[in-house]
Amino acid sequence: MLNSGIDRFENMLPKRFYGLRAGLLIHPASINKKLVHTKNILLKSKKVRITALFGPQHGIFGNTQDNMIEWEGFVDKNTKIPVYSLYGKTRKPNTGMLKDIEVFIIDLQDVGARYYTFIWTMALCMEACEKVGIPLIVLDRVNPIGGHLVEGPVLKPEFTSFVGLHPLPVRHGMTIGELALYFKDKFYPKLDLTVIPLKGWRRTQWFDQTGLPWVMPSPNMPTLDTATVYPGMCLLEGTILSEGRGTTRPFEIFGAPFIEPEKLVRRLKDFNLKGVIFRPLYFTPTFNKFSGELCGGAQIHVIDREKFKPFKTAVAILLAICELYPEVKLWRQPPYEYEFEKLPFDILAGSDRLRMDIERGMPLKEMENWWKKEVLDFKKVRSRYLLYE
Numbered sequence: 430m431l432n433s434g435i436d437r438f439e440n441m442l443p444k445r446f447y448g449l450r451a452g453l454l455i456h457p458a459s460i461n462k463k464l465v466h467t468k469n470i471l472l473k474s475k476k477v478r479i480t481a482l483f484g485p486q487h488g489i490f491g492n493t494q495d496n497m498i499e500w501e502g503f504v505d506k507n508t509k510i511p512v513y514s515l516y517g518k519t520r521k522p523n524t525g526m527l528k529d530i531e532v533f534i535i536d537l538q539d540v541g542a543r544y545y546t547f548i549w550t551m552a553l554c555m556e557a558c559e560k561v562g563i564p565l566i567v568l569d570r571v572n573p574i575g576g577h578l579v580e581g582p583v584l585k586p587e588f589t590s591f592v593g594l595h596p597l598p599v600r601h602g603m604t605i606g607e608l609a610l611y612f613k614d615k616f617y618p619k620l621d622l623t624v625i626p627l628k629g630w631r632r633t634q635w636f637d638q639t640g641l642p643w644v645m646p647s648p649n650m651p652t653l654d655t656a657t658v659y660p661g662m663c664l665l666e667g668t669i670l671s672e673g674r675g676t677t678r679p680f681e682i683f684g685a686p687f688i689e690p691e692k693l694v695r696r697l698k699d700f701n702l703k704g705v706i707f708r709p710l711y712f713t714p715t716f717n718k719f720s721g722e723l724c725g726g727a728q729i730h731v732i733d734r735e736k737f738k739p740f741k742t743a744v745a746i747l748l749a750i751c752e753l754y755p756e757v758k759l760w761r762q763p764p765y766e767y768e769f770e771k772l773p774f775d776i777l778a779g780s781d782r783l784r785m786d787i788e789r790g791m792p793l794k795e796m797e798n799w800w801k802k803e804v805l806d807f808k809k810v811r812s813r814y815l816l817y818e
Contacts, residue, residue: 431629431639434568434606435461435470435536441625442476446566449531452522454483454515454554456547457490458538458646467536467568472508479510480529485537485550486516487647516546520591520767521553524561533558536568538646539605541575542660543584544592544777546766547646548608552594555609555617564621569606569816571627573636573643573656574734576602576817581660581740583803584779590768592776598804599740599779600660602632603811610814626816635734649679658729661743667774668759670750671724675714682712683746684726686719687754694727696749700793704737706730741797747787760784 434441451471459467471479482489488500489512499517504510513526527533533554537547551567558565581599589595595616601608606624613622636643636653645651650659655678662680665672673682684690690709697707707727714720731737751759765773775781786796 430462431571431627431634431641433461433570433627433641434625435459435467437625437628438470438568439474439476442566443623446532446564446623447476449477450480450529451477452481452483452527452530452533453479454485454533454535454537454550455489456485456487456537456646458644459536460642460644462641464642464644471534477532477534479508481526482510482512483515483522483526483554484512486546488514488516492648515550515553520550522557527557527561527563530563533563533565534568535565535605535609536570537605538570538644539572539608540646540650540656540659541572541600541602542656542663543581543597543599543601543779544663544666545647545659546591548605549591549594551605551609552612552616555612555620555622559617559620562621564623565609566623566625567606567609568625569604569627571630571634571636571639571641572602572604573653574600574660575635576604576607576630576632576815578602578735579804579808579811580738580800581804582779582783582800583807588771588776588778588780590771590776591766593779596807598800598807601811603814604816607814607816610816611811614814624816630817632815632817649674651677651679654678654731655680657731657734657737658739658742661739661741662729664740664743664747664774664777667761667765667772667777668747669718669757669761670759671712671714671718671726673712673714674717675720676712678728682710682726682728684710684712684724686722686724687757688725688750690725690727692753693725693749696753697727697745700745700749702738702742702745704731704733704735705742706732740800741793744783744787744796745793748790748793751787752790
């Protein structure tokens with residue numbers, strides 16, 4: 430049976446942390462294999478004393494539905510412990526939040542894509558703890574879309590934002606604990622970091638092969654199917670197209686009022702993408718882009734997830750729409766995720782190169798060749814931090 434970091438906390442916590450006052454960063458998917466929440470486990474633990482709680486984007490309860498909806502801290506009714514927001518007035522813990530803390534514990538479920546902000550909340554907590562000399566513990570969790578598949582461009586430093594603070598490919602194939610080791614080594618070398626690793630996970634395992642229960646890590650990540658397409662389809666957040674928010678299949682469904690579904694799907698078939706079938710459809714989002722408007726588009730049906738390339742697939746979709754509807758101004762304007770100048774699409778893609786290639790109508794294969802080279806270079810760096818076979 431696979432055990433997450435929280436399942437191993439009691440037995441694996443180093444003795445030097447026993448009895449310390451702890452801050453805890455969590456969200457709804459911070460659960461053990463029996464669906465007991467990490468907050469409740471650690472409040473009962475005699476190993477540490479929780480004195481502050483922290484929550485990332487979407488809130489500690491996962492209740493803020495959309496991007497860029499901030500939430501403010503409060504006092505937990507039952508325990509009287511302060512709950513601090515890291516997606517409001519600040520995204521990094523300040524000295525006031527850390528004043529009663531002797532160790533900082535993080536238990537967040539990531540989904541394996543660079544744009545998913547929880548790993549950057551972790552990075553900012555690492556930076557804050559390094560500055561004030563507080564040790565930090567990461568309770569590791571599986572990468573739900575596998576730890577063996579890596580795809581997409583590597584972030585360029587001049588395009589850093591809250592959807593990418595450090596160089597990573599879009600689909601990084603690392604666990605949150607492995608990412609913490611990478612961030613410490615390259616960016617926070619003085620941080621006192623401990624990773625409590627997984628037990629029984631193989632890199633080739635997807636979430637549904639682990640026996641662990643799925644809990645939505647954020648409101649628009651309802652299923653593993655969503656996470657499978659997300660490393661590509663989140664790019665649509667940087668466009669005027671609907672990425673399916675406001676439907677029951679976000680990121681699997683996409684479109685806009687001007688799109689003719691059958692025409693689009695015929696063009697997408699020409700790309701001969703592996704592991705995927707596009708089904709034409711109409712939909713009406715209940716919120717977000719085109720709320721209440723009839724949209725044409727398609728649903729992505731992944732039929733072979735090992736061969737499916739989510740990032741390549743999303744780029745093919747954008748190429749097809751640019752070709753079929755050249756009069757449409759595709760790129761969304763800032764602000765987006767605390768970036769007020771650069772185009773949202775560029776910070777998601779990690780540079781402006783992809784957008785310019787799409788605008789030029791560059792062949793998909795040529796584009797894939799340059800990001801494949803970036804992945805190969807990053808894999809040499811990544812290999813130093815991998816914890817699992």
